[in-house]
Amino acid sequence: MVYTDTHAHLDYPDYASDLDEVIKRASEAGVSKVITIGIGRDSIPRSLALCEKYPNLHAAVGVHPTALDALSLDEWEILEKAARHPKVVAIGETGLDYHRLPTEGADAYKKKQHDYFLHHLTLAKRMNKPVIVHCRDAYPDTLKILKAFGRFREEPGVMHCFASDPATAKEVFTLHYVISTGGVLTFKNAPGLRAVIAETPHDMLLLETDCPYLAPVPHRGKRNEPGYTRLVAEKLAEVWGMPLEDISRVTEANVKRVFGI
Numbered sequence: 001m002v003y004t005d006t007h008a009h010l011d012y013p014d015y016a017s018d019l020d021e022v023i024k025r026a027s028e029a030g031v032s033k034v035i036t037i038g039i040g041r042d043s044i045p046r047s048l049a050l051c052e053k054y055p056n057l058h059a060a061v062g063v064h065p066t067a068l069d070a071l072s073l074d075e076w077e078i079l080e081k082a083a084r085h086p087k088v089v090a091i092g093e094t095g096l097d098y099h100r101l102p103t104e105g106a107d108a109y110k111k112k113q114h115d116y117f118l119h120h121l122t123l124a125k126r127m128n129k130p131v132i133v134h135c136r137d138a139y140p141d142t143l144k145i146l147k148a149f150g151r152f153r154e155e156p157g158v159m160h161c162f163a164s165d166p167a168t169a170k171e172v173f174t175l176h177y178v179i180s181t182g183g184v185l186t187f188k189n190a191p192g193l194r195a196v197i198a199e200t201p202h203d204m205l206l207l208e209t210d211c212p213y214l215a216p217v218p219h220r221g222k223r224n225e226p227g228y229t230r231l232v233a234e235k236l237a238e239v240w241g242m243p244l245e246d247i248s249r250v251t252e253a254n255v256k257r258v259f260g261i
């Protein structure tokens with residue numbers, strides 16, 4: 001049985017000393033593919049270099065909404081060029097994050113997030129690649145932007161680390177975006193998320209870790225890694241009342257449809 005971790009940050013310093021081991025443990029856990037997210041002028045080339053070194057890694061390239069200074073719009077060409085790399089399967093992560101806004105100039109920063117978001121969507125459309133959307137405390141505005149931009153490909157993208165209610169999930173699916181879920185699904189204090197995932201159509205869900213963050217139980221609070229996707233899959237098997245092999249088959253088909261891998 002195989003799984004894909006559709007959202008990892010393997011270029012982070014957290015893995016500087018033992019990435020070989022981390023990748024090996026992922027393979028041993030059946031996590032046969034990982035999408036590592038390159039965000040910004042330093043993280044993008046690091047992520048592409050990792051993809052060239054490890055055959056089971058793929059990349060997404062973008063600028064994270066909480067760190068827009070990591071690549072200015074004057075440097076956009078760096079992102080455009082990276083998007084053409086053969087192992088790049090998505091654009092992002094991009095989106096809106098109203099949870100962590102600067103105390104000074106919050107409104108200006110929000111506007112900047114909107115502008116970057118549209119830049120990413122335009123690039124994704126031109127490259128015919130899905131977009132990976134980060135959204136925190138900003139679902140109404142995020143959905144408004146996605147709706148206004150329109151469905152630019154059969155599978156326009158994913159709302160990563162989905163954390164909202166069933167009505168919002170329904171709106172996401174209406175726009176033909178899938179959602180992804182990770183370690184939070186295993187948290188004791190997340191019955192609301194499990195209820196949303198229980199109602200999610202089986203062809204609309206991806207697995208992820210968002211590592212190094214949000215490690216699933218029993219590793220909660222520690223460094224996360226792609227191999228733990230397996231623990232998320234096991235929890236999903238419980239939530240959907242399906243054998244693990246069906247979880248593997250269904251989610252892998254979704255990965256193939258959205259990312260082509």
Ligand code: NI
Nearest residue numbers: 007037093210
């Ligand atoms: Ni991320």
